[in-house]
Amino acid sequence: MSDNKMEVKNLDFYYDDFQALNKINIPLKSNKVTALIGPSGCGKSTFLRTLNRMNDLIEGTRVEGEILFDEKNIYDPDVDVVALRKRVGMVFQQPNPFPKSIFDNVAYGPRIHGLKDKGKLAEIVEKSLQGAALFSEVKDRLDDSALGLSGGQQQRLCIARALAVRPEVLLMDEPASALDPVATAKIEDLIAELKKDYTIVIVTHSMQQAARVSDNTGFFLMGDLVEFDKTDKIFENPTDQRTEDYITGRFG
Ligand SMILES: Nc1ncnc2c1ncn2[C@@H]1O[C@H](COP(=O)(O)OP(=O)(O)OP(=O)(O)O)[C@@H](O)[C@H]1O
Numbered sequence: 001m002s003d004n005k006m007e008v009k010n011l012d013f014y015y016d017d018f019q020a021l022n023k024i025n026i027p028l029k030s031n032k033v034t035a036l037i038g039p040s041g042c043g044k045s046t047f048l049r050t051l052n053r054m055n056d057l058i059e060g061t062r063v064e065g066e067i068l069f070d071e072k073n074i075y076d077p078d079v080d081v082v083a084l085r086k087r088v089g090m091v092f093q094q095p096n097p098f099p100k101s102i103f104d105n106v107a108y109g110p111r112i113h114g115l116k117d118k119g120k121l122a123e124i125v126e127k128s129l130q131g132a133a134l135f136s137e138v139k140d141r142l143d144d145s146a147l148g149l150s151g152g153q154q155q156r157l158c159i160a161r162a163l164a165v166r167p168e169v170l171l172m173d174e175p176a177s178a179l180d181p182v183a184t185a186k187i188e189d190l191i192a193e194l195k196k197d198y199t200i201v202i203v204t205h206s207m208q209q210a211a212r213v214s215d216n217t218g219f220f221l222m223g224d225l226v227e228f229d230k231t232d233k234i235f236e237n238p239t240d241q242r243t244e245d246y247i248t249g250r251f252g
Contacts, residue, residue, distance in 0.1 A: 005030040005169060005199040006051065011065035013046055020046045022223045033191060033200045035210035035231065038220035039246070044203040047220065048171050051201065052088035053081050086113065089167035093174040095154035097146035102138050105146045105157055109165035124164050132160035133190050152183025156190065170194065172202040176209065188213050207247055211235050219243045
């Protein structure tokens with residue numbers, strides 16, 4: 001069995017006539033963190049969204065190539081997209097809790113998927129909040145509104161909400177960019193914990209963050225994946241001159 005949780009092969013992506021991704025090939029290793037870096041507009045978020053077919057929601061988009069997930073192409077016509085998004089969860093740049101209680105935010109996914117048993121829901125909520133390193137801070141106010149939490153807590157709540165449906169892969173689109181340094185450090189520590197159980201792909205503008213949290217890094221430039229390698233290699237001894245120029249701050 002390969003150690004790739006997902007494997008992207010010759011992926012092209014179009015917004016109408018505009019080609020935003022060119023022949024991307026990238027293996028996403030199980031229980032590793034893969035960071036995607038590159039200047040604004042290079043296609044990082046677009047790429048991230050191809051991994052759970054979130055781009056399908058945007059009219060006029062088109063994909064060529066394949067993304068194997070446990071060896072099955074997620075773009076095959078017989079794939080159940082709702083089931084796919086359950087297995088490949090997502091956390092966004094701005095924490096986006098629902099205007100509901102902390103408990104109901106985390107129970108949302110399991111309820112949508114048909115779980116009604118109160119005991120089981122409570123168990124999942126506790127486990128997910130623990131998984132997101134938030135439980136001790138909120139255990140006495142699970143019925144309070146999620147909107148009363150700090151930004152960093154809200155982001156960990158969104159991570160707990162993603163964990164509650166037991167995904168296998170977690171996609172994070174700049175999960176700490178709206179947070180202060182203390183809250184950012186908590187999210188980074190959490191990512192290191194989560195990779196024991198999940199395969200993680202993170203888009204980040206911060207090269208320091210990529211260097212701190214990831215095992216492998218892909219550098220994107222204008223829709224191309226210029227270089228993909230172990231994070232140490234990318235930051236210490238990149239092969240491509242354009243990678244070197246970017247990480248040394250010569251452009252972007
Ligand atoms: N919904 C859309 N419709 C048309 N073009 C889009 C859409 N979303 C993104 N694009 C274009 O696709 C290209 C890649 O955008 P994308 O958001 O993936 O880049 P990014 O690397 O994530 O940028 P940033 O770091 O600024 O978030 C850009 O040229 C962008 O203008």
